[in-house]
Amino acid sequence: MMRLAAIKASLRGPNALPLRPAEQVMDLERLGAMHQSRLSFMRTLVRRIMLERWQVNIARQELCAEGYGTLIYEINTPQGLFSFVIFSNYLSPEERNDRVIASKWDLTMALVEGRIEDEYLAFLRQNVPLQEAGRVDSRVFVLSRANRSARNFDYVVAQLSKGEQPDVARIAEVGYLYRTTAVYGSGKLGMADWDKVCSRFPDFARPFAAEMFACFMLRNFSLLQVEHIARQRDPQQFTPMKLELKRYFGIGNSTGLGMAPYLINHPILINRWIEMRELALAQVRALGHIDEGVRWRLGELLGRCSQHIAETVTEDAWQSNNNRRVIEDLAKLREQAGVGLESWNDLLAWSEQHCSLQGQELLVSVMLELYPQLVDGLDEYYCAEEFLDLDPLMPLQQLKAVIEQRYAWTLKIDFSDPKNRDIFWYRSEDKMEPRLGKCELDDGREKQMALGVGYAVFRCYQLLCQYIEEFPEHTTARFMVARPKLRGIVRRIQSMNRCVYGDIQANLLAHDILPMHLLRCKLSFFGVSKFDPRSRLWVRNTMYQGAPLLEDIGKTYNDDWFMPLAPTVGGND
Structure with missing residues (x-):
């Protein structure tokens, strides 16, 4: 924590630049305009x-x-030994389904x-392919x-088996061989909970590190599998990719509403992630002279971002318009x-005067990319104790002032207007996945999830x-006796008054709420790219495109796979 304290101290004083204000940073539309950065989980x-x-x-x-069967990787880290097991099974075209209701998949995996x-392998083989229908243990x-x-999959196998390389333009349209539809961790289905992971296994003791590693290993297996099948199909003609x-292939991901409640239910953690990003930005903003090398690098990165976005394929009109606007911004x-x-x-x-929110936030990511010496390592502070403590001795006049200052945005919303209380969030009984209901049309409002923080604060x-x-x-204690249901x-x-940024400033009950902003915010912290919304409720994206391969471990590493571009394939490696 010494480095963090030093950074905060350096940003104080009469000449220091302040952090961007919470009312700017925590606006939902701006959070939904964020992009991957050096601090994203995949990069770190x-x-x-x-x-x-x-x-x-x-x-x-x-x-x-044909690539079906079992494969086990063993991973030796500085802190321990782990295994990644993959079960590959035949899946007929009519059984293939990316929705959460699916019960069979091409691959199932466990870290x-x-x-x-x-x-133990026999135990895993009985349960891992069942996913939610099975049960595992805390290993x-x-x-x-x-x-x-x-x-892509069959096409790439066919190309390699006849001694040819896949067409880059075709890969650019769909930059992956597999897409994952769910990654479960943190105690679900009998797995190790977060307390065990973060206290006993330092290699994965950062938010979503184990989940991101599983996706990294899936990406490497996908490349191994297509080469294996192609080699078996025609050993004489086969040519490795x-x-x-290989580096241009990532992993596809489909993300729906299941991700959205996390940002509301873990406010202290989200505040910490945002704070680290803003601290990194503040350090860059405080720099003096900008040398020519950095100027050149800035132009190169802005051009790379523009080309990367131009190579993003989507049929969604809203996203296409966003992409065009960002290219103009760049x-x-x-x-x-x-x-x-x-x-x-x-x-x-x-940029705040002349660019869209997406253009502004992409500039932030580029600025962080230019100064790894200031940014790298702040991810060490991503964890936070998530206790929401009640202060019973706080005078009620002070509590009232806190709401008026920190939650002024809630007091500006007219909750008497039915449009501002038109949506309720609930969990489906079949898959326990979040869904959206409309108060006028759907039953079940009495079972809604407590995601309407804005209305709860307003009513309080x-x-x-x-x-x-x-x-x-x-004092607050007396008020709690009179209104015990308001304790939460x-x-x-x-608790959020003690945070720098606090809650996301959005009314999640409004009729025009766009959950895509919540998904984009969290996915930006994961480090995904190439967003392709399939509706206002779920989005496809790409993970690890451009990242190093397993065979790159041990080689010189310059960590420069931000906004990867389609490669120009020349001669043999």
């Missing part, structure tokens, strides 16, 4: 793997000519503590499943930077003001 995990030189070896490979013995950290890309093509930013870049603070302020404020009129000198929201208000 791969950086650790490469710099610590994790040893990943195949301990068991039992795959038939496991220690070495897998035959008896398991992560369960996941994935389906083949109908457009070129490394630059062109204007390159021009503005070329005119004469005096300071990062000036460029950021200029109304009742608090009424109580203060009669008892102005009382008061605890949240008091």
